[in-house]
Amino acid sequence: MKMKTLFYSTIFSILALQSYGQKAGIDAANKKYERYAYIDAIATYERIANKGYKNESMFQKLGNAYYFIADLPQAEKWYSELFAMNQNQEPEYYYRYAQALKSIGNYPKAEKMLEEFNKKSDNDLRAKLYDKNKNYLEKIKANSGRFDVSDANINSIYSDYGSSFWDNKLVFASARDTGGVSKKVFKWTNQSFTDLYVSEIKAGGEMGKPERFNKKINSKFHESTPVFTKDGQTMYFTRNNYLEHKKGKDTKQVILLKLYKAILKDNKWGNVTELPFNSNNYSVAHPALSPDEKTLYFASDMPGTLGQSDLFSVAINNDGSYGAPVNLGKEINTEGRETFPFISADNELYFASDGHPGLGGLDVFVAKIKSATSFDEVQNVGAPVNSAQDDFAFLMDTKSGNGFFTSNRTGGKGYDDIYRFLERRKLTCEQLLSGVITDQETGEALGETTVSLFNDQLELVATIRTNSGGKYEFDVTCGKTYSVRAEKDKYETKEEKIVISTIAGKTELPLHLEKRIKLIEVGTDLAKTLNIPVIYFDLDKSFIRKEAAFELEKVLAVMQEYPKMKIDVRSHTDSRQTAKYNIALSDRRAKSSIAWLIKNGISPDRLTGKGYGESQLVNRCSDGVKCSEKEHQANRRSEFIIISID
Template identity: 65%
Template sequence: MKSKLIIYVMLLGVLANGYAQKAAVERADKKYERYAYVDAIKTYERIAAKGYKSVEMFQKLGNAYYFNAELDKAAKWYGELFAMTQDVEPEYYYRYSQSLKSIGEYAKADEMLVLFNQKSGNDLRGKLFSQNRNYLAEIKANSGRYNIEDAGVNSKYSDYGSSFSGNQLVFTSARDTGSLFKIKDKWTNQYFTNMYSSEISADTVLGPVKKFARKINTKFHEATPVFTKDGQTVYFTRNNFNNGKKGKDANRVVMLKIYKATLVNKEWDNEVELPFNSNNYSVAHPALSPDEKTLYFASDMPGTLGQSDIFKVKINEDGSYGVPENLGFPINTEGKETFPYVSNENELYFASDGHPGLGGLDIFASQIAKDGSYRKVKNIGEPANSPKDDFGYLIDVKTRKGFLSSNRVGGQGYDDIYKFLETRKLNCEQALSGIVTDLETSEILPDSKVTLFDDKFTLIKEVKADDKGHYEFEVECEMTYYVRGEKEAYETKEQKITISNVTGKTDLPIQLEKKVKPVTVGDDLAKAFGIKMIYFDFDKWDIRTDAAYELEKILDVMKEYPNMKIDVRSHTDSRGSFEYNDKLSGNRANSTMEWLIKNGVKKDRLTGKGYGERELFNKCADNVECSEEDHQLNRRSQFIITAL
């Protein structure tokens, strides 16, 4: 019977475009005032053409062209990437697929999409399943936040769907108050519902129950009111019944509609039905946004995903209404979503049997972000939810006291109203922010484009850094995101970040590297490419393949600038004797120069020396305990420009 009643109540219930950086070249006598500009992407391409392979290099090349919409070139480099490894982020499968389509390779593109779906999730329903495999554990984590007890106004009939109106609680009840004609609903075998009120004391004790708004209560259903803050307007649910007549659909079923009434001389009057009602579907359970500019409601109107969905409609300044909009995913499912309520903290609460819950209808919550999007849907946990139907959530955010409806075991009637005290908030609130700067100079980069993606690389939001280089997003706790920073003349950078499960702020600075890098006499050319060291085998100084890849970058630049001269400086960590480290580093510097000479650099353009442990980068001297990572920082190679 209860499930039928609830069903009836529903029927009641990238990289920037190419940039030729211009620098004023001083024509003074001192050569160190001359600058050269190194285009890293072109260097990578020239190195790749020689047969050198690197996962990072292929990713950078593929991304550079993908972000710039040159998908045919992106396909080439992503192809090299996948030929080398398939152990990459799922997003690369998607990018490669899109790139392959641009060159007509649809069969291979489809193969990449299949792999992408396997690695990143399924469709809408599959996504819900995959994201909520541990839903009982999540519900348990959200439980224990409410002290709940009988509200004190319940009858042996159905009592539910409450709303605040000043210091009154106005609610729905099927109780009979002694009217001469006692009409019962054939569906539920209960009396038709009307609206009732009870005064709320300071300690949330409810006073005597009185019938509310006798003029707009009819002999059929009235239910689930919501009031404007000034107390002058009420929206409520009613059967398709007005001016003494019932409206029916083609199957002779009486649908539900939302009506509006205003307070005139302390009486509710002038009730009118809203223009998006219909005789062919139900519209019910109104709720207002905090600014009262949006009306939320439940309906099975065309466009509904499941049995019923949550919709919203704009309330215009002249009192007219916009076009109803389905909230879509993640709020609505193929099941039933109903009884919306929006708190003064912009939290959307609703009842659903489509999201994973404890049984029947459960109450769920989603924070409405500033941009109007809906954050992760969360089950509010026990004891607010139970194995039965739980719905009709209402809260005063100042006192954290409120009311909900349920047909749980132990109640007095078919549905009962329970009052509660929320002892701990559900939502963890987090902001992700940072400053965008130049990697080399730490200069603030205002107006940089910063884009936020979810863990499947679905676009969430895009912002511009302010004049102080600052950006900020509202994000969900315990979620993983990708943040992409972009600015003209800089390489696009993506960073992965997982948000804490504690309310607060997460700092993520973005340091962008110039695509075209200025270098001059005295600069370390290795820094332009992030070369920290040239690797050698233990106690050896012959050039390995991975070291040759790094040296190719230096070689390419020296060929581009035939007047450039380099001083090769090799360093070791402090382990080993002074004499040994001097000899080892000297051999490695000489080996590096020999490789460059062998590959076309004239001998008179190179000098070099091994410095052993004489110029340590950090504190890790003899007898100082350091990690391997700290020691590694000292084992570095430098390529200092001595002439241009």
Template identity: 60%
Template sequence: MKNSILLSLILVSAFFSLKSYSQQSKVNSGDKKYDQYAYINAIKTYEKVANKGYKNEDMFKKLGNSYYFNSEFDGAAKWYGELFVMNTNVEPEYYYRYAQALKSTGDPAKANKIMDEFNAKFKNDARGQLYQDNVNYLDKIKANSGRYKIEDAGINSKYSDYGTFVYKNKIYFASARDTGNFSQRKHKWTGEYFTNIYDADIDADGNTSKVNKFKSGLNSKFHEATPVFTKDGKTVYFTRNNYVEGKKGKDANKVTLVKIYRATLENGKWENIAELPFNSNNYSTAHPALSPDENTLYFASDMPGTIGQSDLYKISINSNGSFGTPENLGKTINTEGKETFPFVTNENEIYFASDGHPGLGGLDVFVGQITPDGKIDDIQNLGGDINSSKDDFAYSIDPVSRRGYFSSNKDGGLGSDDIYKFLETKRLKCIQELYGVITDAENGTILPGSKVTLYSNQMEMKNSAVADASGRYSFPVECGKSYNVRAEKEDYTTKEVSITIEKTTGKTELPIALEKATCKVTVGDDLGKCFGIKMIYFDLDKSNIRTEAAIDLEKILAVLNDNPTMKLDIRSHTDSRATFKYNEALSDRRAKSTINWLIQNGIKANRLTGKGYGETQLVNKCADDVPCTEAEHQENRRSEFIIIAL
């Protein structure tokens, strides 16, 4: 009997060992497909094993990823869920992807719970901090919704269609619809055919005619997508697999990545197809977008220095067609997740898709403001009209008509990705036009060529312009905000005017009359007042001379050069905010910084004295703990150039 039991145990053990070996063999087969980015085939193999009860953390990770990378979030949520049942001590990416997948499947409460755990465990990940800083992000998204009229673009197929560019009454886009010959092959990542570029005629309302395959050398037997044409129509930038002149490039893992290519129009044909010089076989570059002046190319990449899975970059285009050095757009826009599909307007806005900023799930479309120094701020989700729980991306808009297109795999479409057209009926920001005419204060003569600069009420430069032949200037400004407008003209005294914009859309007129620079000064006078210089502006808590400060100091420099016996005492003052000691030290550094700038520009040191007085010489009531407006505090933050000898 004992021998019989022992034999039975041996047979059972052998059976399970063989079964386990068989399952592991299938998992190994799935791993090979996964490592080759053949996610559709990997899913089939893994699920056969998983559905028979086989459990393995690494398999669940790869199975969840295979669904996630194809934006099939139901499947991703299911298998990430199985992973978390086995073990929650996993890499941060799985927390984030699980939360994204849960949001996409309609379970925001559980998604937020996972995000809370994510932020608690991985405090250095910017996505967790963004979530924490925008804990009421759903309320913000709701507030940004209800601003669009959206329709099917009329060019979709049952395959993937995405990524639009409008040029001369035609719309160009990528599609996987070409299945018509034996040489067409499916992409193992998605299970669909490779994409090519297509076009269709469109009218002013965005209505399209018959779709045609773009007949040019741009299309190959691999992926092509996201073309962007220059305004003259002679140059196109586009995305393609690493493939040119019949040769396919691969990275160190023998994977063919994507690159940005450029082609030029020669005698009606697209010729000189070449990859851009900052491409590499070892990382991807994709989805080019041109700045309105066509001097800068924006794109997505995972090149070295990338913060997340893909970041947004920009690079200058030189006049001879060469390129500068790629520049990462920074951590205000790029996260540890994926940022991609940039689009830049002439209103200094950058639209992009991201799964790293707080959204509804998958990729959402966001917009950020490009500041004069090239940084990105004020990033906002476009709302629940454009965005969904799926992937929403490749947004483009005509800033004048407010019509445009975006791509999405949201429910209700014809294919895996579809193109939608839209009309924006209400701006995300309430924008007004601030305009006016610069004139001579004495006789009303218009002053074309005057330099006009727009500052925030904190004296941060927002925009600048030169008055046109009619003396007119114009800036887009935000409703309800306060601004300072500075007008400058040679032989005239610079003038600065403060204005608060109404809280409704429309126009605000601000004419500015300049007086001839004929002021006379004597010992004891403030030379700065002669030029309308209220203060020399510094960055917050800094003492280095800013660009706009240097512009004002040039005026002081010119007077000193014209009057070689003039001597000045330079006095810097602060408001009462911050401590007495701190204000005294900061103002003294600023006074010395102003003196050093003049010395570096040729003025002898014995003609200049100076000191910082901190908050000891306030010109109004605004002492410590006295309630004051920002304008009242600014009266105390001043620079004085007192003439002590002539």
């Protein structure tokens, strides 16, 4: 009995020691995690996890730690363990898990996670973007294949990233260790702090041997992502909060990032100053200059940021001072990470984001700049620049189409690698909208037909006349919605809406016109004769919608052709509403139709009209009778009865 008791006591002691050891290990790892020492935290967490210990909070932090150091395949492993333990997680974990799943090519499961993220997120911009662009993979595919990509041949086994043109040279950040025996290590990744290096871009495209950029610029902390003015005399760059041998920390004792400016004088870089909108309490990084060098763009998590980091712009005044930073807004920024801006000579904003729909991790996106905070549609630049991993720091000479970007994709030499590319074709997707206008009855091609193109706001884009074969053509933009209107003497005007494909090519829209000359006499209802649908009034409204006014133009054309014709406008409703309400509504509609015709040149003494409400139903759908929407619609009609024609 004593032996048995001793045996159980020993087991309990071992279990207690194991439990104590696991708790102590997790506590130690948590402290490393909170200090952003992710590599060290991962080592401790994984040592405990590999012994079979399962803990929801530990799996969250393990997944996050790998996510934050951009090792998404490993993040997927631990997020999978997390969701296996408990499917009910905060929305952000669904999004990160989806990004991690993309990194291993599991897009079907990633889509499921994004659907759940969408359900759990009320106003998250990333959820709205996903819901709006569920065919995003098709759009990315359409944008892909435009670049030839190759290794830049300047990479080390460490992290190399964030390049910039400086005359005929490429300046970039690297964690390669070219110093002495001792080196400072960045705890986030356990790599050396980055310095700036420079490599000559030779005539044939070959890259020179990378060399340290400048001792006055490089410090014992991070330097990265420079940008130079066109004259090469001024440089903006990112550095840790460190100036004149003094380092600054935030309230958590973390040394954040700041932007600095340096001047080249007598071939020596100096006069390093920090920009006035820096702070010890948030990071400001990754500068980019507008083509006119009057605006500086950058990434930051300063107050007013929508997500983990946003893109901002700031005016550079003529006297060298700076305006107030302006957030680029919800067209660009999301609750995720927007970072590494670059402004091309064509005034296009390229940036990296994991908030807009992409292939996984950070992807490179582009949007044409319309104003300080207004942009054209954000587009993913596609593969092979983008991959399932992090792709960022896009840089391009728009004249030659040559450029560089950074990625941690599989097959690279180091932690991050710089790749070079040649753009073979522009991203702009162009479509040709064409068709043939014919007679509806005979099929005869109708030359000299006026064809008008309207955008989705019903603004006139262009007007042409068909050739002898009845053909028309318009250059249009991919993915946009247009309306095409065809008009010809003695034919009814016809208009159709068309959505243009998102892939470059040709869209056909033939239109068949109906002859206007028909037998009309006193008592004829022009609405029936001219096939006018009751579509020019919104439900329960009495104003004529802009896009449907051309239906009334048919009546207008007949009355212009017969200047003595008089019309009685009769408006009817269905039975859904009270009789009193329907009388009033139909009467307002009749008066609106009359007012429109008068405004367009018809004398008031040629027009009469009133509303009849639900008093003249054409079918059984009276009060209390269950009818289909189509049956009710038959009762909602306008009549244009000819009461005199001579």
